[in-house]
Amino acid sequence: xxxxxxxxxxxxxxxxxxxxxxxxxxxxxxxxxxxxxxxxxxxxxxxxxxxxxxxxxxxxxxxxxxxxxxxxxxxxxxxxxxxxxxxxxxxxxxxxxxxxxxxxxxxxxxxxxxxxxxxxxxxxxxxxxxxxxxxxxxx
Amino acid sequence: xxxxxxxxxxxxxxxxxxxxxxxxxxxxxxxxxxxxxxxxxxxxxxxxxxxxxxxxxxxxxxxxxxxxxxxxxxxxxxxxxxxxxxxxxxxxxxxxxxxxxxxxxxxxxxxxxxxxxxxxxxxxxxxxxxxxxxxxxxx
Amino acid sequence: xxxxxxxxxxxxxxxxxxxxxxxxxxxxxxxxxxxxxxxxxxxxxxxxxxxxxxxxxxxxxxxxxxxxxxxxxxxxxxxxxxxxxxxxxxxxxxxxxxxxxxxxxxxxxxxxxxxxxxxxxxxxxxxxxxxxxxxxxxx
Numbered sequence: 001x002x003x004x005x006x007x008x009x010x011x012x013x014x015x016x017x018x019x020x021x022x023x024x025x026x027x028x029x030x031x032x033x034x035x036x037x038x039x040x041x042x043x044x045x046x047x048x049x050x051x052x053x054x055x056x057x058x059x060x061x062x063x064x065x066x067x068x069x070x071x072x073x074x075x076x077x078x079x080x081x082x083x084x085x086x087x088x089x090x091x092x093x094x095x096x097x098x099x100x101x102x103x104x105x106x107x108x109x110x111x112x113x114x115x116x117x118x119x120x121x122x123x124x125x126x127x128x129x130x131x132x133x134x135x136x137x138x139x
Numbered sequence: 140x141x142x143x144x145x146x147x148x149x150x151x152x153x154x155x156x157x158x159x160x161x162x163x164x165x166x167x168x169x170x171x172x173x174x175x176x177x178x179x180x181x182x183x184x185x186x187x188x189x190x191x192x193x194x195x196x197x198x199x200x201x202x203x204x205x206x207x208x209x210x211x212x213x214x215x216x217x218x219x220x221x222x223x224x225x226x227x228x229x230x231x232x233x234x235x236x237x238x239x240x241x242x243x244x245x246x247x248x249x250x251x252x253x254x255x256x257x258x259x260x261x262x263x264x265x266x267x268x269x270x271x272x273x274x275x276x277x278x
Numbered sequence: 279x280x281x282x283x284x285x286x287x288x289x290x291x292x293x294x295x296x297x298x299x300x301x302x303x304x305x306x307x308x309x310x311x312x313x314x315x316x317x318x319x320x321x322x323x324x325x326x327x328x329x330x331x332x333x334x335x336x337x338x339x340x341x342x343x344x345x346x347x348x349x350x351x352x353x354x355x356x357x358x359x360x361x362x363x364x365x366x367x368x369x370x371x372x373x374x375x376x377x378x379x380x381x382x383x384x385x386x387x388x389x390x391x392x393x394x395x396x397x398x399x400x401x402x403x404x405x406x407x408x409x410x411x412x413x414x415x416x417x
Contacts, residue, residue, distance in 0.1 A: 001140045001279045001416070001417045003314035003416065005314075005383065005385050036142035036144075036276075037142060037276060038177075038179055038274065038276055038316075040316055040381050040383055042383075044391070044392025044393075044395065045392055045394070045395075046331050046332050046394050051235065051239070052185065052239050053231055053234075054185050054220075054231060056220060056223060057219075058218070058219030058220045058221075059218075059219070059220040059228060062218045062219050062228050062231075062232070063232070063235075066210065066232055071344065079336070080335075080336030080337070080339045080340050081332075081334060081337040081340050082336075083336050084334060084336060089337060089340050092331055092332060092337055092340075095331075096329065096331070096341075096375060096376055096377070097235055097236060097375060098235055099235070099238060099239070099377060100329070100330050100377070100380065101381060102239065102240065103240060103242055103381055105144065105179055105181075107144050107274075112144070112272060112274070113183070114182070114184055114185070114270065114272075115183075116184070116185050117183065117184075117185060131392065133383055133392075135316065135383035135385070135390070137314075137315060137316055137415075137416065138140070138142065138276065139140045139142065140279045175281035175283075176281060176415060177318055177415055190374065190378070191324065192324045192373075192374070193324050193359075193370060195359060195362060196358075197359045197360075197361050198357075198358070198359040198367060198370055200358045201357045201358050201367050201371070202370075202371070205371055209348065236374060238378070241378065242318050244283065244318055244320075244411055246283050246413075251283070251411060252322070253321070253324070253409065253411075254322075255323070256322065256323075276415075277279070277281065277415065278279045278281065
């Protein structure tokens with residue numbers, strides 16, 4: 001059995017946005033030497049997501065508009081969380097809809113993804129350094 | 140350590156619907172010979188989900204009605220994604236609410252599920268062949 | 279390769295609420311002897327979630343208020359699921375938004391979590407015994 005750990009650092013200039021991580025996750029799998037197994041990818045932050053969906057900019061705009069409808073950014077005291085001085089409760093909620101993590105199969109040394117499956121980092125409270133953990137496990 | 144990969148092909152005649160995959164996932168675990176470990180189950184498509192919930196047809200109707208309220212099917216240009224010629228942005232959104240994948244524990248060669256936990260495929264853009272990946276890993 | 283299985287029993291007096299499981303999950307990792315690997319944590323029930331977010335009581339109130347807006351508790355026949363005699367369809371829906379399970383990396387024998395990441399049990403139909411499954415796998 002083999003295990004490999006890698007941490008990516010991202011810094012989005014926007015408050016909200018998406019980055020395609022697929023190539024970097026494949027690189028971590030390559031480094032691990034794992035041919036059969038699984039890889040876990042998750043942000044180490046609670047206002048961000050790692051998810052799998054389409055690499056299509058129109059859809060990404062749809063995601064952000066939709067998330068804003070379901071969990072609007074409201075910097076005042078409409079959210080109890082803001083009594084702590086924070087203004088990002090919406091980011092904690094948006095991340096629950098998009099999910100925290102993905103687990104992807106590794107087969108013959110490659111991420112076993114469907115044709116259109118791409119791994120994304122979803123940022124909902126950016127403009128600062130954020131870390132993404134990649135954990136590869138297998139044989 | 141052992142690993143086993145299996146791909147199911149599904150074709151739902153409806154645009155939206157659910158299929159119980161629990162028995163087929165247990166069969167893949169049986170084939171793998173894994174007694175202790177985990178199994179990952181995910182669609183290889185970005186307009187479908189694999190999730191765990193109740194095998195109750197009334198609840199399934201509630202799910203579909205609720206998803207339609209939260210992320211309505213709107214074939215026009217209300218979604219930017221449709222500028223690509225697609226009409227299924229709602230399916231990409233619905234799949235984020237229901238989730239992409241499940242990871243289930245394997246104990247003594249059996250899926251370690253609670254009494255009412257059943258593994259479902261959730262289709263949000265059907266009427267075509269879709270694949271589901273099952274990856275078993277353990278010892 | 280090593281695997282370890284542990285089941286926690288929780289009983290919340292409230293219908294809706296959250297409990298921090300992080301220490302108990304670390305304890306299961308300690309018992310397993312696993313230094314590198316992954317741990318899966320999931321409720322064995324379909325009206326509850328295990329998720330990772332902030333240990334902040336204001337945010338938890340925000341979560342419950344928000345989930346009630348998105349998937350309201352309606353004990354009558356507004357939900358088809360209630361034709362079975364149940365009154366908890368909202369709990370099945372809320373759990374889909376918050377997710378079923380988390381998978382957490384184990385590095386050097388410790389849960390590999392970011393500074394603010396805490397593992398929570400989310401109850402949406404409490405006042406009875408519920409089980410949470412912890413499955414540790416690695417080397």
